[in-house]
Amino acid sequence: MLNIYQLKFGYKAKQHLFEKLDLELSAGHIYGLLGKNGAGKSSLLRMMCGLVFPKEGSVEAFAFNPMQRHPAFLQQVFFVPEEVELPNLKIKQFAKINGAFYPGFDREKFNLLLTEFELNIDSHIKDLSYGQQKKVSISFAIATNAKLLLLDEPTNGLDIPSKAQLRKILAGHINEDSCIVISTHQVRDLDNLIDSIIILENGAIILNENTERITEKLAFKVLQQETSSNVLYAEPSLAGQLSVLENTRNEASKLDIELLFNAAIENKPEILRIFNN
Template sequence: MVSISQLSFGYGKQVLFENLNLNLLPGHIYGLLGKNGAGKSTLLKNIAGLVFPQEGSCTVNGWVAGKRQPAFLQELFFVPEEVYLPAVTTVQFLKATAHFYPRFDTEQFNAMLAEFDVQPNEVLTRLSYGQQKKVMIAFGLATNTSLLIMDEPTNGLDIPSKTQFRKIMASALTDERCFIISTHQVRDLNNLIDTLLVLHNRQIVVAKELDEIADRVSFVTLPAGSTDYLYAEEGMAGLNAMVPNTTGTYSKVDMELLFNAIISNNQELINLLK
């Protein structure tokens, strides 16, 4: 699906990636996490062919992303962080753009708009930012492209809408589709993604399914004052901690705790997850 090999990229003297390697497969919802400025949006733009690697390569379904050939474009939809929509109704927007995507499903689109409580006859520029974001999310899902990329899709959504977003995203995934979602709001991806990607220090330092992470690390609560852990933060009932999973017991992955540990350069944990 997505194959990135030895990719290096930067703006001027600012290097964002060096010899970055990554392979993404269909049938997964990937969550891309990283600190502000780590290059999450730029990585997504490399995959979408909107910027070009200085070294290395990026292909999607065998197509070189940077060439943006029609066969590549009709199998990819990108929802950017900032959306700018024309002063037309949703119906008019659909008529002008849906035909570029061979598997676009109008019924699916209308059903998702209804789920999001967006009126189809409103002029898009008169909608709130959150409502505009919902239109683009629904449109992207209804294209039924093999690759869907979303950059901070929950920005502008209220709490009920974030719940709807997770439900709709999960229902739209098939074995033939790959979703990549970048966010700095880690909790928005709870119960949605199945594979975690963490971009840190110019590399993807973690690229693991959540079940595999849970096989290697246990997320537990320890008494205050404990010291035998990989990483811990103070919580209401003691220490929210990670320890090596030596018993094979399953625990739910706390992505926020895990992310905080990684960006604190906890090398022991990073090595455990390689």
């Protein structure tokens, strides 16, 4: 669905954010894009929808070059930035005038999503809180039936019940023709939703794997002592040492995205070795 090949990009001439970055995204998946502050997550999302252009290399999304911002491409991709700004309209007017740009826009689906988010379509956007406006924006993005949905920190500004609603809605939206990329720091908000994880570090992708393969290769355990030689990363908690281990015994464990991220950052060579084998 989306291929990035040998991407070189930077905001300054001599300082590159990405060097020879390769990435392939497939339809039917929800990708979690993780990285430290300034790792280039938002830039990568903006590159995918054509808001910034690579210096070298190529980006291709369903046979389009995003740089050209072709209307047929823009109708199939929707980017929800971290901070949304909606016009001073009623929600239904907003949907009417903006939905007309997207041939796949499903008004009934939009209404349904609003109901799930406990929003009234007749409400005026200016009367909504920031979190509610974000829900309108996300609902609209989903209702466009865009093939590629790019969400930058979608849970920022959402209350706890809304985060659960968002997970449910996104899980219901994904199908074999579409792909969702979520850039986030709040990994716990999207636990059980993301099925593939991309970790960006120093301009390179150090991990791009589906959760199944991750739990096949790594085990996430609470150890009383850091005794095992397989421990790749551990951090203390009240229950004991939250640990990431190489899964040499094929044990089943529940993926902890935050632990995985910390392990990938702290013990990059080992993580690369395990997944490149």
